[in-house]
Amino acid sequence: MGGQLQHPMLIKRTHDEEARQNYAMAIRSHLAGKIAPANSAVYSKVVEPAFVKKNGRKPKDRFEVRAAMTENPSYQIYSLMQRHTQELGFDSVIDSVERQLPELISAAKSVDGKVGGSLTLDPSLKIPAYHTAYDIHLQPGGYHSEFTADDVAEGAIYDRGVHIYSMGSLGPEMEMFGRSLIAYYKQLVPNANPKRILDMGCTVGHSTLAWKRAFPDAEVYAIDVAAPVLRYAHARAEGMGIAVHFSQQNAEATNFPDGFFDVVCSHIIMHETSTRAAPRIFGETRRILAAGGTMLHMDNPRLGELSPIDAFLAEWEVTNNNENFGGYYRAADLAQLGRDAGWPTDEVAFDSVPLETPPRLRNYNIRMPLFPCLTGRKGVSVVKLAAE
Ligand SMILES: C[S@@+](CC[C@H](N)C(=O)[O-])C[C@H]1O[C@@H](n2cnc3c(N)ncnc32)[C@H](O)[C@@H]1O
Numbered sequence: 001m002g003g004q005l006q007h008p009m010l011i012k013r014t015h016d017e018e019a020r021q022n023y024a025m026a027i028r029s030h031l032a033g034k035i036a037p038a039n040s041a042v043y044s045k046v047v048e049p050a051f052v053k054k055n056g057r058k059p060k061d062r063f064e065v066r067a068a069m070t071e072n073p074s075y076q077i078y079s080l081m082q083r084h085t086q087e088l089g090f091d092s093v094i095d096s097v098e099r100q101l102p103e104l105i106s107a108a109k110s111v112d113g114k115v116g117g118s119l120t121l122d123p124s125l126k127i128p129a130y131h132t133a134y135d136i137h138l139q140p141g142g143y144h145s146e147f148t149a150d151d152v153a154e155g156a157i158y159d160r161g162v163h164i165y166s167m168g169s170l171g172p173e174m175e176m177f178g179r180s181l182i183a184y185y186k187q188l189v190p191n192a193n194p195k196r197i198l199d200m201g202c203t204v205g206h207s208t209l210a211w212k213r214a215f216p217d218a219e220v221y222a223i224d225v226a227a228p229v230l231r232y233a234h235a236r237a238e239g240m241g242i243a244v245h246f247s248q249q250n251a252e253a254t255n256f257p258d259g260f261f262d263v264v265c266s267h268i269i270m271h272e273t274s275t276r277a278a279p280r281i282f283g284e285t286r287r288i289l290a291a292g293g294t295m296l297h298m299d300n301p302r303l304g305e306l307s308p309i310d311a312f313l314a315e316w317e318v319t320n321n322n323e324n325f326g327g328y329y330r331a332a333d334l335a336q337l338g339r340d341a342g343w344p345t346d347e348v349a350f351d352s353v354p355l356e357t358p359p360r361l362r363n364y365n366i367r368m369p370l371f372p373c374l375t376g377r378k379g380v381s382v383v384k385l386a387a388e
Contacts, residue, residue: 004163005172008239009107009232011096011156020092025164028085032167035078036313042074043309062303062311066319069312083320086138089164090157094140097156101148108152108235116243119234121227125248128225130274130325137165137321143203143226155204155232162206170206173240176356177267177371178207181298182214184353184373185263189294194218194262198288200251200281200297201269205233209242211265221261223249252280256288264289265296270374271326278329282341286378295343295376298353302372303330334374348376349385 170176199208202222212220303311318327338348352370
């Protein structure tokens with residue numbers, strides 16, 4: 001398990017808090033390494049044979065696998081423990097955040113802007129229903145909830161909570177998605193020299209800062225609908241000496257002028273949106289891209305390309321972890337969604353981004369080195385990428 005960079009906004013932990021957080025991470029690792037492999041064995045040795053005996057054929061898709069596996073006591077215990085560790089991870093962080101919240105808020109408020117970044121909030125922004133209807137991946141209050149003035153708690157909880165969730169596999173700054181997408185972009189557009197880059201759904205800027213590091217002369221912008229994570233992101237970036245312009249905006253309809261950006265990207269946000277929002281975001285991306293500009297919306301692994309049992313296991317997040325839209329998005333024809341949103345057929349394609357350091361796919365013991373990406377070039381044909 002890799003360690004997390006101790007930047008100025010990251011919560012400090014007392015001895016007991018650190019021990020509890022380490023326990024949450026260790027039990028997740030134990031589940032991933034020692035218990036999760038049993039799911040596939042239980043399936044192939046017990047559940048699938050029983051299904052074949054009853055139906056005269058193997059389960060044809062992840063839905064039939066789910067109906068059979070969720071009846072199995074061994075899987076039930078695994079799933080219960082997995083859900084428990086998800087809740088425990090956040091619980092263990094919330095204690096530290098509550099203890100330090102006044103200092104975190106005052107640290108965020110005292111950012112002096114010397115680094116050159118900025119923060120623009122819009123208290124009138126309507127938070128989309130796909131955030132308010134439930135707590136995405138069980139983070140209490142989701143990304144957007146505010147319980148006190150100038151609240152940064154959800155940002156602080158997310159920053160430490162995701163380190164525990166990912167068992168340290170995303171890098172010391174949890175920058176691995178950003179680094180991987182940048183490497184892909186550099187291959188797609190050799191000698192790229194983008195002047196303006198936008199990261200949509202930046203949360204606390206884990207991926208955003210990697211873009212500014214990779215293209216230090218570019219102006220980097222980042223948006224999110226949630227104020228608490230943006231306040232935290234701004235203070236985190238300034239504390240790390242990296243200038244980013246954060247603003248509270250809905251990616252479905254931003255206030256940026258037409259043709260403003262050379263790159264518009266996102267990292268693992270689309271599966272947390274909705275059937276109506278996703279095409280709007282793809283359309284808005286095209287509007288704010290300059291001619292020749294590049295769209296890169298990278299998200300969690302596809303379900304359709306996996307075997308029925310692996311797809312069922314990978315879909316645990318959808319059915320048990322409030323990533324409700326993920327089941328649809330991760331099986332959808334992304335290039336078609338792009339075309340539906342107004343991208344010309346030859347300018348948009350489904351492609352895959354190799355991860356720099358492929359982690360095991362969460363706790364399911366599935367190696368998943370490729371993350372799907374809806375790729376577009378405004379006015380430039382990318383049909384050769386289409387791998388559907
Ligand atoms: C899983 S997090 C993304 C993580 C982040 N991109 C990274 O690489 O670390 C999803 C984020 O997308 C934001 N989000 C979801 N829908 C959005 C929308 N329509 N407009 C802007 N932000 C959105 C959420 O508020 C949340 O902060």
